[in-house]
Amino acid sequence: MIWSIAWRNVWRNKKRSAIILTAVAFGIWAGLMSNAIMLGASRQMVKSAIETRTSHIQVHREGFRDHHEIDLMIQEPDSVTSVIKSIEGVKAISVRSVLTGMCRSPESGTGVTLFGIKPEDEARVSAIEDKLVDGSFFKDEYRNPIIVGDDLAKKLDVGVGNKIVVNAQDLEGSIAGGAFRVVGIFNTVSSEFDKSNVFALRNDIDEIYELGGGVHEIAVILNSNDMLKTVDEKLKNSLSNLDVATWEEIEPQMSILTGTQKQMSYIFIGIILLALVFGITNTMLMGVLERIRELGVVLSLGMNHFRIFYMILLETIFLSIIGAGGGMLATVGTIAVAGKTGIDLSIVSAGLEAFGMSTMLYPYLPAGEYPVVALMVVVTAVVASIYPGIKAIRLNPVEAIRTY
Amino acid sequence: MAVIMSEKICKTYNDGGVPVKALKDVDMEIEDGEFTAIVGPSGSGKTTLLNVIGGLDTLTSGKLRVGDKEISEMTPNDLIEFRLNNIGFVFQAYNLIPVLTAIENVEFIMLLQKVSKEERRGRARELLKSVGLEDMINRKPIELSGGQQQRVAVARALASRPRFVLADEPTANLDTASAENLLDIMERMNDEHKMTFIFSTHDQRVVRRARRVITLKDGQVDTDERKGENG
Known part of the structure; x- marks a missing residue:
């Protein structure tokens, strides 16, 4: 009551x-x-x-994440990728070469990170293709095609079909420059990313900057973020000589x-x-x-x-x-x-x-x-x-x- | 046999720094089953006497035994328990709980006594029937007249099966018919259950029915008249 x-x-x-x-x-x-x-x-x-920058997990040579030195390449990437693919929960991987350099157009120039990718692999790992606002994802038959962010395109005052030059250090320590034709412009939700990242074909990068087939980064996408800890643990055990980092380690602030x-x-x-x-x-x-x-x-x-x-x-x-x-x-x-x-x-x-x-x-x-x-x-x-x-x-x- | 016995009881209030003696050395005995009216002019100490007998107020000095309990020696928590199990109160302004129906108001005190739900309901129905309100058990106080509310209050006072029923000016707000009806009910309860009834009142209708009349004056017993004794 x-x-x-x-x-x-x-x-x-x-x-x-x-x-x-x-x-x-x-x-x-x-x-x-x-x-x-x-x-x-x-x-x-x-x-x-995860979709644009970090993936779920990235694999590098020890020290590469800190210094981005061109010679810190993953040895025998094929054996590394077969180990990664054998782990349950791994959905897709993209093998990348990564260089830092200066990107120039007739109008302007700025520092960028240049990713060398295989489009069919990258499309399964990142959402760059979905974020294209102009052009196509390496579908047109141009020599040395490149995809840039819209903020960078604005800064360089270039559009699809224009040429830009990317200068970066090669393995010998010399500055090598390559001319690329813009075939696509992407717009992610991060203006910082769009200002400073460009994507080109790995074979082209390999040839221009004489990387000898070496790669710097393997991006891994999982079936679900819930599997992150399990897969990370397994990868860290299997690839103990490499730097295996989850998105949480790559972007700790997030x-x-x-x-x-x-x-x-x-x-x-x-x-x-x-x-x-x-x-x-x-x-x-x-x-x-x-x-x-x-x-x-x-x-x-x-x-x-x-x-x-x-x-x-x-x-x-x-x-x-x-x-x-x-x-x-x-x-x-x-x-x-x-x-x-x-x-x-x-x-x-x-x-x-x-x-x-x-x-x-x-x-x-x-x-x-x-x-x-x-x-x-x-x-x-x-x-x-x-x-x-x-x-x-x-x-x-x-x-x-x-x-x- | 005296069931209430007071020995030089005093109650002094502090009224804005001025001590006011409401009761002065009151010696009194009340027998089991008496139907007693305490009368006297305003400020004579009637309500204060009723309050100290009912354990609502504490004494300044003196000794007071109610039933087998020494009221003057009880703690506030003991007094709550004492009131619950020994005293039934009827107030001038009825004081029913407005959110409860008539039957719930009667049941309420039994709930506090931890009486089972079935027994509560049965006893409450019976009591409301005995005060002539069997058709109004589900009405809220606001839906009842003053006389009906006071009858519910009497039923509530009796629900805990108390030894003593203390009624402070119970007929003051009632018309003659309602007052006579209420007094009939209380007289019947007194006869049937041998409960001790003590009224504090100005009302001559109550005084006429009372079998004993104690008159207070300036906090002291002035006269004490048992009607049977005077014929």
């Missing part, structure tokens, strides 16, 4: 309850949606990084960002709930103060302090849980819609692309977040009920009964 009394007490002053329920619901919705947007954005950032996202989201929700504590406490206090006489009566009849506190606590929990439930339902609904349609943030696209984020954000919140937030709400309700509860049990029954 105490549950029933508490429940009915919540609805005594419908207007007041509706206001605080709306505040709780809106606060929870805002907090969860912010988290869903952050989680969605970070998921997209990781996906984009790994830290996604790793701390959960804690950040709980802190964020915690701050919102802390603010709500004051509102809920105020509502409950008003509820207690306007029925002092009634509380005096139940004290007189023999309701002990524990039960009175318990009743106030239940009322607070009901109020908070209903509000939070409404907020969560609104969040589920919003994510169901916005998760499909996306949220268009093109108004701030330049800023987002600098961080490697897409301008269309798809909010995402794992189901496991909801029970945690519900628990946080219950804790909030307990905290919010303390002061009104103490106020109620400290009433003097004789004085309380005389209150009107």
